[in-house]
Amino acid sequence: MTKGKKGKHTTPLNSEIGFIPAEEPEERGSELHTIEEESKKQELPKQEQVFSIARRVRSRLTHAPDPVHAPLGFAPGRGFDAVFPFIRLPELKPTLNGDWVQFGSPELEPNLLYWGDNLQVLRTLPSESIDLIYIDPPFFSGEQYNVIWGDANEVRTFNDIWDGGIDTYLIWLNARLWEMRRVLKRTGSIYVHCDWHASHYIKMEMDKIFGHDNFVSEVIWQRTAARSDSRRINHIHDMILLYSAGLNPTWNKVYTEYSEDYVSKFYRYEDLTSGKRFRASDLTAAGVRRGESGMPWRGIDPSKKGRHWAVPSLAFEILGVKKGNMTVQQMLDLLDSNGFIHWPQKEGGIPQFKRYLDNMPGTPLQSIWTDIPPVSPHALERIGYPTQKPESLLERIIQASSNEGDTVADFFCGGGTTCAVAIKLNRRFLGCDSSRVAVAVTLNRLVKICEEQSGVKSNYGKPGEVAFQEKLDLVKAEVPDIRIVYVGVYPIDRFKAVDQAGFNRFILQCYDTRLDTTDDPITGWRGALEPVLVGPVDPDATPEPNQVKAFFEACLKHLRPNTRMKAKVLAWKFSPGLNEYRRRLLSYISTNLTPRGVAMEFDYVPINSQEFRERIIRRYPEASESEFFLRFTQPPIIGDIAYKKVGSSKYRFEAVDAYSTNLDGYLVNCQWDFDYQRGHFAADPKHILGRCENKGKKAREAGRKFEAVLSAEYSFPESGQHTVACRVQDNLGGETIKSIMLDVED
Secondary structure (H helix, E strand, O other), rough: OEEOOOEOOOOOOOOOOOOOHHHHHHHHHHHHHHHHHHHHHHOOOOOOOOOOHHHHHHHOOOOOOOOOOOOOOOOOEEOOOOOOOOOOOEOOOOOOOOOOEOOOOOOOOOEEEEEHHHHHHHOOOOOOOOOEEOOOOOOOOOOHHHHOOOOOHHHHHHHHOOOOOHHHHHHHHHHHHHHHHHHHEEEEEEEEEEOOOHHHHHHHHHHHHHOOHEEEEEEEEEEEOOOOOOOOOOOOEEEEEEOOOOOOOOOOOEOOOOOOOHHHHHHHHHHOOOOOEEEEEEEEEOOOOHHHHOOOOEEEHHHOEEEEOOOOHHHHHHHOOOOOOHHHHHHHHHHOOOOOOEEOOOOOOOEEEEEEEEOOOOOOOOOOOOOOOOOOOOOOOOOOOOOOOOOHHHHHHHHHHOOOOOOEEEEOOOOOOHHHHHHHHHOEEEEEOOOOHHHHHHHHHHHHHHHHOOOOOOOOOOOOOOOOOOOOOOOOOOOOOOEEEEEEEEEEEHHHOOHHHHHHHHHHHOOOOOOOOOOOOOOEOOOOEEEEOOOOOOOOOOOOOOHHHHHHHHHOOOOOOOOEEEEEEEEOOOOOHHHHHHHHHHHHHHHHHHHHOOEEEEEEEOOOOOHHHHHHOOOOOOOOOOOOEEEEEEOEEEEEEEEEEEEOOOOEEEEEEEEOOOOOOOOOEEEEOOOOEEEEEOOOOOHHHOOOEOOHHHHHOOOOEEEEEEEEEEOOOOOOOEEEEEEEEEEEOOEEEEEEEEOOOO
């Protein structure tokens, strides 16, 4: 700091400062700004009025229902920004253990699994980037029914949805459908899974958002068998609304198996040679022809019956033969020599074509699906939550409306069924959920599938190290990596995998500030009078005193008369010594600057504090305090893992002294891996969801639907040394792993 003879601050001549942001934050900020503008300027579909009401009736109405009206919550020129303000949140993509899972093909773009509010996530995605969307949003059937995972984010979301009834629910859903329409390619489609409570309301809103002409079908899925309830008509089906983004959506023919009744009725013949079932269909068509098709074949003249030969192309497709220059009679000879002619027993009859059951694809897909049962209690794919959808349901949807290599998205991914089926069908996926438990369950499921496909044990890396893996020679199939992306809620321990420059950009984007590109010890500027210093990326470290001193001195260079500078130091924590140093600086400001008419504030703002969040939300007065973004979570603690032998190779385990370190936090789930390898956590199938459910009065009083069960029993298949790991999640998104070595004895 330069001073005059009496210790007064003097401004040096070289006090110019650059406000040019660094390349990466400007690109990211510009990209998010573009997305925001595209969303707000997105036009409602232009469509004719669907309903026609008599003039005498219409004259008495003020608002007749019709898709040409704007969807609930929509504001012209702003979209849904008025209800759900745009907040340009940064993405956190750590490279730590469990956040970047690799399968030996680093040259491929990774699949993405987002943890965050799906509306905020959607607002970070580029327009027309997704080929197919399937969503299974919470049904409008009761708050407690829809709370599946027990996370605070999930509970808060559902409380907001249910607060105002069906209108609030539809506005909440409409805002997300609006963004889904934007991110869908023009050849894309969206499937929305709903039930009888609100499907009719949702369809009316989707007509307004996607356009009545883009409504493709309403699928009826019979999800359960008939039930006995004499008091009412039982609801045994769900509805799936299908809309396209444009007039030419991707569509692949899908067939279902013939029913037994259909087969017995139409495929009633059996070939004496092969034993195959077939149905007899026409080899002729109406009308007399003078060419080859009207000429006799083997003494049979179709003209006498007012018909002509019509050879089905199906037979040639099955035989793999081209018709070429064959005459009609040669074609018929070829069919007969290959067993495709059914000869009549009655004299004078016309031979028919044998349509073998084995060669038929089945019934083209219809709008009523009764052949897909729910997930059975003993199914290998079963995870254990009540709304899990069967993989066969998603397989049908994905096969029908996407091609290999396309991107399939599910913004309510839950246990990851959509993502799992997308991988198996060689599609890319993008999954999102507001629940940390759901993301953990989904990742666990997807890792197992990708390991099986790639032939590679995924590389999580050692705990705490940055994971990276070169392409391996033993890869049997190229499988993209999986990366976890955090938007809005950020685990503090994940920042250990971020470098200081990346952390600076992250915090500056949160604070809507520009990066300082000069050599001054100022990280960034918000306007011309709000310099910012970002502390160390390590959550356990505090800023160095010399760093704060240099920042203060640099701020003094930019003071101007009759202005008020608001300097801020943003850091995870501040040492007692730094707090004392700030008091001295404030004293210096009061003594030396105020008398000169120069005002300066100098504040410390902990990043993991309500103060940090409030300063940001203040820029968005329409945002609700309950909306979940810009929150930082601490990992829980597991003191130890206790164990006891209870059988020949059976042990009982318990996570001891396990608790959440977050304010108002508690553990909601506990998972176990009994063959933990080098940071590679793969939950045992029977221990993916370790929790108990509170019901009724107890749930209401405690405010907790689920609480973690911290014990488990397991029988080891063989003796020897094993590593056992426990992973817990709390209601605020914190997660941690604890492992022990165990010598298993017979």
